[in-house]
Amino acid sequence: MGIQSWMSLWFGLTLPAIMLMYMFKRKYVDTTVPSHLLWERVLKNLEANRPWQKLQNRLLLWLQLLAAALMVFALMQPFMQVSGGSAHIVIVADTSGSMSAQMQTEGSGEGEDSSRLEQMKERLKAYVRDQGRRSKITLLSTGSSPVTHVSHESDRGAIDEAIEALHPYYGTASYRETLSLAAALTREEPDAEVVIFTDSHWRQDPVPIAFQVPVSVETIQGAAKHNASIEQFGVSPKGGTGSSYEGVAVVSSNAEGVSSVEVNLYGDSQLLASRVVELEPKKKATASFSDLPFAEVYRLELASEDGYAADNESFAFGTGRSSARVLLLTSGNLFLEKALQLSGAEVTRIAVNGSAGNQGDQASEGSGEGGRSEGSKDDRTEPDIPPVPDGEFDLLVMDGSITAGFTQGKWAELARRTPLWSIGGDGPKVGSQGGRPVLAQHPLTSYLTMSGVYFGKLIDQRPAWGEPVIRLGDQPLVYAGVAEGRPRLSFQFLLQDSDLPLSPEFPVLVNNALDWMTSGSGTGLGRFLAGAQADIPVAADAVSAKWVPKSGLALADGPDTVEVQRSESGISTVQTVPDVPGLYAFEQQNEAGETTSYWLAVTADPYEADLSTTQGPAVSQTGSGAKSGGGDQGSGASAAEQRRAASQAGSLMPWLAALALAVIAAEWGVYQRGRSI
Structure with missing residues (x-):
């Protein structure tokens, strides 16, 4: 049992007020008057006022005190919690990254902090134990997509196990999708309700x-x-030399005052540098590091502890060379060669025109590692084919x-x-039909529009390994994909049959292609959400x-290993990265037991780091199934606040109390007449 309005106890002052009325009632003495002419004189001389009299046992007094006490109790709005109010309760648990933040509850001391x-x-276990005792429970959480942990479950043990298994999801949480699923699950169930447990750090949604x-x-x-x-x-x-490195970090804080944080930089687990950064409110600070040695993995760490650990570490990967080595096979394309060089590549060009006299016509740009390549005749498959140049290349371009x-x-x-x-290249060709360029979302198409570019003949042949990322109307222009674990890119046109090399977007396109295709040339694959x-x-x-x-957090809180995704042909080249931030190694093994490893850094959704945001889920309630208790859901009010607001809005008790006070005031004349003795 509970009380919703303790303030109504003030109305209890009516009880002593009623008793005072009886104590102040006037008493009169019965007197025999011989003539009505003497009535006025008798009233003046014999009227007696005895205010502080002893209370007597009168039925009217007790009835009035009982009525006032019952009215005070009603104004206090007592209620009893009755379990099993709804046959089906859908619980939406917010498991976004911000729920991992540490909090200090009121009255807690040092060492008593806990996460949200x-x-x-x-709270979930207590709610299921009390309000949901006789209800079937469905538990949803916000992962990359809505996660259903239990559905229409009555076994309290299974529900508690599902609650205990909840863990934070550090990627982009499916806020709206989870609410949509909860609404769909209860659409055909009039005797159901939805309860959302959240820290009110909910992504803004303009449509409830x-x-x-x-x-x-x-x-x-x-x-x-x-x-x-x-x-x-x-x-x-x-300086582009690759002999030394420099690093830059941007750090911020949501503290209300000026604070300081220690920033440590590690290279392959060795401490390279340390800085103390002063952080001002709502401002970003920069920490710079210079003359760093080469390291395969750089790790930046904030040494101070705070409320959210998912963004206290960041990783970067070093490369053995400062620029990519590109081997270009072409009959002559100055625009392409210069665009590759502008992107920072070391270009080794081999001219191919089908004549035996030009078998050694090679030129090298950049570091000079090209030049004339010497090789034995056994290295050549045909008399007019030059040998493969020495060394490793990051990209092979066939023009x-x-x-x-x-x-x-x-x-x-x-x-x-x-x-x-x-x-x-070779293959059946068709004429360009024209149309508007359509660009898919891909690293190759970043910062591009391809508008106003002319294309002549196109190759009408689709490679088995790729998907079109640029189209001209319905005709594919560029295919991108992966074959045998290596990036593949195919332009379905000759640059000579297009004015693309004259477009200002051409260097951007070449730079995007170079960055995407050589991103995996080292052991570090980069950072992913x-x-x-x-x-x-x-x-x-x-x-x-x-x-x-x-x-990082992956090693401290993550699972020991994460399963990889497979396709019909084996291990899929498109993988879903783990959902706990940190540094991971993607380890592969062949039948001979040889292992190949690639580094990959996983970061948390930066939206979850702003712990000051307090906006609840955007929901609205419609239909005839609405009950008091829904309240203003859009404001993110708690269920108790909603019940209190609804009951106060529709209650007649304040008006009844005012009417009772008016009746008591009107009866003052009756009390004033007193009684005789």
Whole structure:
């Protein structure tokens, strides 16, 4: 049992007021008057007023005191919690990254802090035990997509196990999708309700989700600690030499006052540098590091503890070379060669025109590693095919029609193990039908529009390994994909049959292609948002693979290993990265037991780091199934506040109390007449 309005106890003052009325009642003495002429004189002389008299046992007194006491009790709005109010309760648990934030509840001391998720679990268990005792429970949580843990479950043990298994999801949480699922599950159930447990750190949604059943919001209370965040971190070669590196980090804090944080930079687990950064409110601070040695993995760490650990570490990967090495097979394309060089590539050009006299016509740009390449006659598959140049290349570009000799022997081996970009080539050709350029979302199409570019003949042949990323109307222009674990790119046109090289977007396109195709040339695959899709270079002979956490929150709180995704042909080259931030190794193993490993950094959704945001879920309630208790869901009020607001809005008790006071005041004349003795 509970009381909703303790303030109504003030109305209890009517009880002593009634008693005072009886104590102040006047008493009169019965007197025999011989003549009515003497009436006025008798009233003046014999009237007696005895205010502080002893209370007597009178039925009217007790009835009035009982009526006033019952009215005070009614004004206090007592209620009893009755379990099993709804046959089906759908519980939406907010498991976004902000729920992992540490909070300090009122009255707690040092060492008694707990996360929002831990508090929510306790609240969930208590709610199921009390309000949901006789109801069937469906538990949903906000992952990359809505997660159903139990559905129409009556076994309290299974429900408690599902609640205990809840864990934070650090990627982009499916706020709206989870509410939509909850609304769909209760649309055909009039005797159902939805309860949302959240910290009110809910992503803004301009269109509320409509529910046809009562919906309430239970807010996890408690003050969150301040949070210092690493917003950006990167390491690059200094001066383009690759002999030393420099790093830059951007750090921010949501503390109300000036604070300081220690920033440590590690290279392959060795401490390289340390800085103390002063952070002002609502401002970002920059920490710079110079003269860093080469490291395969750089780790930036905030040494101070705060309320949100998911953004206290960031990773970057070093490369052994400052620029990519590109082998260009072409009959002559100055625009392409210069665009590659402008993108920072070291270009080794081999001229191919089908004549034996030009077999050694090679030129090198950049570092001079090209030049004339010497090789034995055994390295050549045809008399007019030059030998494969020495060294490793990050990208092989075949511009135009290439003779069959470049697809055999050591050239075929080079093409198999190196990312390949083909431009034009052999195959049936069709005329361009024109139309508006359509660009798919892909790293190749960043910052491009391709508007106003003319294309002549196009190759009418689709490669089996790719999907079109640029179309001209319905005609594919560019295919991108992965073959044998290596990126592949195909332009379905010759640059000579287009004015694309004259477009200001051409250098941007070449730079995008170079960045995308050489991103996996080292052992570091880059940074990805938790739960995102990533292209992984899977070896053709790999028979098994796994994600292994190596550092950061992934090693502290993540699982030991994460299963990889498979396709019909084996290990999929498109993998969903783990959902716990940190450093991972994607380890592959072939039948011979040889292991290949790639580094990958996983980051949390930056939206979840702003712990100051307090906006509840955007929901609305419609339909005839609405009950008091829904309240103003859009404001994120708790269920108790909603019940109190609804009961106060529709209650007649205040008006009845005012009427009772008016009646008591009107009876004052009766009390004034007193009684005789």
